[in-house]
Amino acid sequence: xxxxxxxxxxxxxxxxxxxxxxxxxxxxxxxxxxxxxxxxxxxxxxxxxxxxxxxxxxxxxxxxxxxxxxxxxxxxxxxxxxxxxxxxxxxxxxxxxxxxxxxxxxxxxxxxxxxxxxxxxxxxxxxxxxxxxxxxxxxxxxxxxxxxxxxxxxxxxxxxxxxxxxxxxxxxxxxxxxxxxxxxxxxxxxxxxxxxxxxxxxxxxxxxxxxxxxxxxxxxxxxxxxxxxxxxxxxxxxxxxxxxxxxxxxxxxxxxxxxxxxxxxxxxxxxxxxxxxxxxxxxxxxxxxxxxxxxxxxxxxxxxxxxxxxxxxxxxxxxxxxxxxxxxxxxxxxxxxxxxxxxxxxxxxxxxxxxxxxxxxxxxx
Numbered sequence: 001x002x003x004x005x006x007x008x009x010x011x012x013x014x015x016x017x018x019x020x021x022x023x024x025x026x027x028x029x030x031x032x033x034x035x036x037x038x039x040x041x042x043x044x045x046x047x048x049x050x051x052x053x054x055x056x057x058x059x060x061x062x063x064x065x066x067x068x069x070x071x072x073x074x075x076x077x078x079x080x081x082x083x084x085x086x087x088x089x090x091x092x093x094x095x096x097x098x099x100x101x102x103x104x105x106x107x108x109x110x111x112x113x114x115x116x117x118x119x120x121x122x123x124x125x126x127x128x129x130x131x132x133x134x135x136x137x138x139x140x141x142x143x144x145x146x147x148x149x150x151x152x153x154x155x156x157x158x159x160x161x162x163x164x165x166x167x168x169x170x171x172x173x174x175x176x177x178x179x180x181x182x183x184x185x186x187x188x189x190x191x192x193x194x195x196x197x198x199x200x201x202x203x204x205x206x207x208x209x210x211x212x213x214x215x216x217x218x219x220x221x222x223x224x225x226x227x228x229x230x231x232x233x234x235x236x237x238x239x240x241x242x243x244x245x246x247x248x249x250x251x252x253x254x255x256x257x258x259x260x261x262x263x264x265x266x267x268x269x270x271x272x273x274x275x276x277x278x279x280x281x282x283x284x285x286x287x288x289x290x291x292x293x294x295x296x297x298x299x300x301x302x303x304x305x306x307x308x309x310x311x312x313x314x315x316x317x318x319x320x321x322x323x324x325x326x327x328x329x330x331x332x333x334x335x336x337x338x339x340x341x342x343x344x345x346x347x348x349x350x351x352x353x354x355x356x357x358x359x360x361x362x363x364x365x
Contacts, residue, residue: 021340022353023169025360026052026285029136031252032146033279034291036131037161041066046090048081051135053283056122057081058131061088067101068124068133074105074117128152130277130291150255150275151295157273158305160313162292166324168331170252170278170288171356176327177254177276178247178352180211185326189318192216198244202351205359208248209348249352251359253277271297285363286331 027033035049036058046059048071055071057080065088071079073092082093089106091098098107103121106114123134123141128149134141151157166173176182183193198210244259254277257270276292294316298305334340344350 019340020357022171022357023334023340024363025171025357026363027170027252027278027280028359028361030134030140031136031144032125032132032134032141033252034130034277035068035133035279035289037163037291038066038126038129038131041131044085046081046083046085048079049133050281051133052280052285054135055079056133057083057090058124058133059085059090061085061101063088065101066124066126066131068122069099069101069103070120070122072119073097074119080119128293146253150293151273152275152293154295156269156298157295158298158309159293159295160309160316162274162276162290162294162320164320164324165281165287165289166327167287168327169285169334170280171353172327172330173276173278173288173290174249174254174352174356175349176323177256178207178209178249179346179349180209180213180245180247181346182326183213185322186319189315189322197348200348200351202355205251205355206249207348207352207355208246209351211245211247212243213245249355251355269297273297283364286335 029052033051035051035056036047041047041058041060043060043064046057049056049058057069057071058066059069060066062085067088067090069080069090071081073080073083073094075092075097076094078092078094080090080092080099084091084093086098089098089100096107096109097105097115099119100106101121103119105117105119108115123138125132125134125145127146129152130149132146134144150159152159180195183190183195186193192215194214194216196212196214198212200207200209202208245256246258247256248254253275256272256274256276258272259268259270273295274292276290278288278290281287281289296305296312344353
């Protein structure tokens with residue numbers, strides 16, 4: 001896609017026969033993707049999941065480590081998530097064929113000798129109560145392992161999970177979060193908000209955009225006030241801009257941070273810190289599972305955030321519900337039109353689309 005600084009309106013129409021189709025670029029398998037919450041995987045109970053149409057079974061060995069295998073038995077192809085965990089191994093429910101953590105079939109109960117059969121094994125890891133798998137080249141896995149997810153580990157933040165299945169290509173999720181010019185859609189929850197782009201930057205595998213906001217009409221909700229106003233410095237003179245949002249894609253995940261009431265410095269904590277990962281589910285990558293953490297900075301008064309937390313949940317769920325609805329409308333339009341007709345004029349979105357195009361892989365379905 002064009003990434004040469006040409007004015008957006010000089011681009012050919014996106015419904016041109018020669019238009020680049022980002023929705024045919026899939027999530028690259030050579031990265032870690034969240035597939036389940038750690039507490040979803042019970043001891044002794046395998047769990048079936050998917051990445052881009054690939055069936056994956058997770059199981060926790062006796063020592064507590066998580067393993068991930070192709071979710072099929074090499075014998076009759078039935079799902080291994082129906083099976084039984086024994087020690088560090090997984091036994092198929094059908095005939096009792098047994099697989100080790102490397103996917104090798106190490107025992108067939110009615111066969112003498114070592115069978116030369118195996119299923120695919122995936123690198124698996126638990127990071128901040130999420131289970132990740134690495135669907136691509138295992139040699140790259142350790143060097144790309146995520147170290148932490150937003151502010152999940154910090155006790156001075158209160159955190160909630162974000163978890164939903166969305167019927168759209170994952171790139172729509174990246175675009176929706178990155179482009180805060182869509183605040184008009186949230187007017188019933190936030191009043192009328194105008195976003196002002198403060199700047200943008202991008203590299204080979206990342207893109208970043210920064211905003212400030214002006215309320216032009218209406219009032220914000222109590223949930224919004226809890227997130228930003230409880231931490232707003234009182235009596236502090238505003239210098240330059242006050243409230244500030246930074247959204248960043250570090251392929252393949254995204255983050256959003258908000259600071260209030262002062263110029264932003266790298267050493268200062270945001271009042272809101274969101275981490276999001278999008279895992280494609282089907283082979284055509286027309287659906288995704290969105291995993292994330294939303295962390296709100298605790299105000300100085302003990303217990304205040306707990307008392308106000310139901311309003312935060314109500315507000316953020318409302319925002320996410322509207323976002324989910326609109327990206328699913330985008331996916332349905334894409335299906336009806338048979339291609340990506342979008343006419344993107346916002347330079348920051350063009351930066352982002354360039355990152356997704358460079359870092360992704362062709363959809364094989």
